[in-house]
Amino acid sequence: EAQVTQNPRYLITVTGKKLTVTCSQNMNHEYMSWYRQDPGLGLRQIYYSMNVEVTDKGDVPEGYKVSRKEKRNFPLILESPSPNQTSLYFCASSLEGGWDQPQHFGDGTRLSIL
Amino acid sequence: GQQVMQIPQYQHVQEGEDFTTYCNSSTTLSNIQWYKQRPGGHPVFLIQLVKSGEVKKQKRLTFQFGEAKKNSSLHITATQTTDVGTYFCAGRSGGYQKVTFGTGTKLQVIP
Numbered sequence: 615e616a617q618v619t620q621n622p623r624y625l626i627t628v629t630g631k632k633l634t635v636t637c638s639q640n641m642n643h644e645y646m647s648w649y650r651q652d653p654g655l656g657l658r659q660i661y662y663s664m665n666v667e668v669t670d671k672g673d674v675p676e677g678y679k680v681s682r683k684e685k686r687n688f689p690l691i692l693e694s695p696s697p698n699q700t701s702l703y704f705c706a707s708s709l710e711g712g713w714d715q716p717q718h719f720g721d722g723t724r725l726s727i728l
Numbered sequence: 729g730q731q732v733m734q735i736p737q738y739q740h741v742q743e744g745e746d747f748t749t750y751c752n753s754s755t756t757l758s759n760i761q762w763y764k765q766r767p768g769g770h771p772v773f774l775i776q777l778v779k780s781g782e783v784k785k786q787k788r789l790t791f792q793f794g795e796a797k798k799n800s801s802l803h804i805t806a807t808q809t810t811d812v813g814t815y816f817c818a819g820r821s822g823g824y825q826k827v828t829f830g831t832g833t834k835l836q837v838i839p
Contacts, residue, residue, distance in 0.1 A: 645825075647827065649829070654737065654831065655831060656732075656734070656816060656829045656830055656831040656832045657771065657816060657818075657829035657832075658829070659826055659827050659828070659829075662825060662826065662827070664825060670825070670826075672826055672827075673826065673828065704770060704771070706771075714758075714759055714776070714778075714820075716761070716773035716776070717761075717763075717771075717773060717818075717827075718773070719770040719771050719772070720770060721769075721770055722770055
């Protein structure tokens with residue numbers, strides 16, 4: 615089954631404790647992206663990747679890191695999480711380098727930073 | 729930077745009534761996509777519009793892209809309880825690969 619898989623689905627942690635949210639897709643998609651969703655603000659893009667070893671900042675990249683060592687994986691790293699990063703996070707992928715393709719979303723990761 | 733606003737933020741309708749959400753961009757868009765997110769779920773792609781003035785229909789849903797390619801609308805005729813969810817538009821402008829989503833419209837349908 616074609617899918618985008620995120621882990622963990624839920625995480626409660628404390629300020630400053632490094633964490634990684636994994637994202638994997640099995641559709642051989644080139645474009646992958648991370649979003650955070652907050653009430654009233656919609657989905658805001660954090661980082662995106664056009665292909666392996668090619669990443670770029672979205673609209674809200676501060677406090678986040680990403681890497682794209684393999685085509686299928688696009689982990690989101692919070693080196694020193696803070697409470698304002700408490701949010702619902704979605705990973706998404708689409709077929710080609712240009713984004714004129716539907717994005718397929720994972721089920722989301724709800725992060726709570728205390 | 730590019731901003732995409734949607735109105736209204738919330739809409740409650742009686743089942744059978746029509747519903748419309750509007751999407752307005754601060755910049756001209758190359759294309760626009762619409763997504764639906766059911767409560768507790770993830771966004772699911774509905775449709776993409778590319779041409780100025782383009783209109784597309786999916787059963788009871790009608791999508792429109794403005795002539796200036798800075799606004800779009802989604803109209804649902806005779807809403808059903810299955811239409812409940814949050815509707816997002818998403819656009820890209822210029823040669824950028826960044827995606828900007830609208831703020832979303834949350835639709836509640838009262839049976």
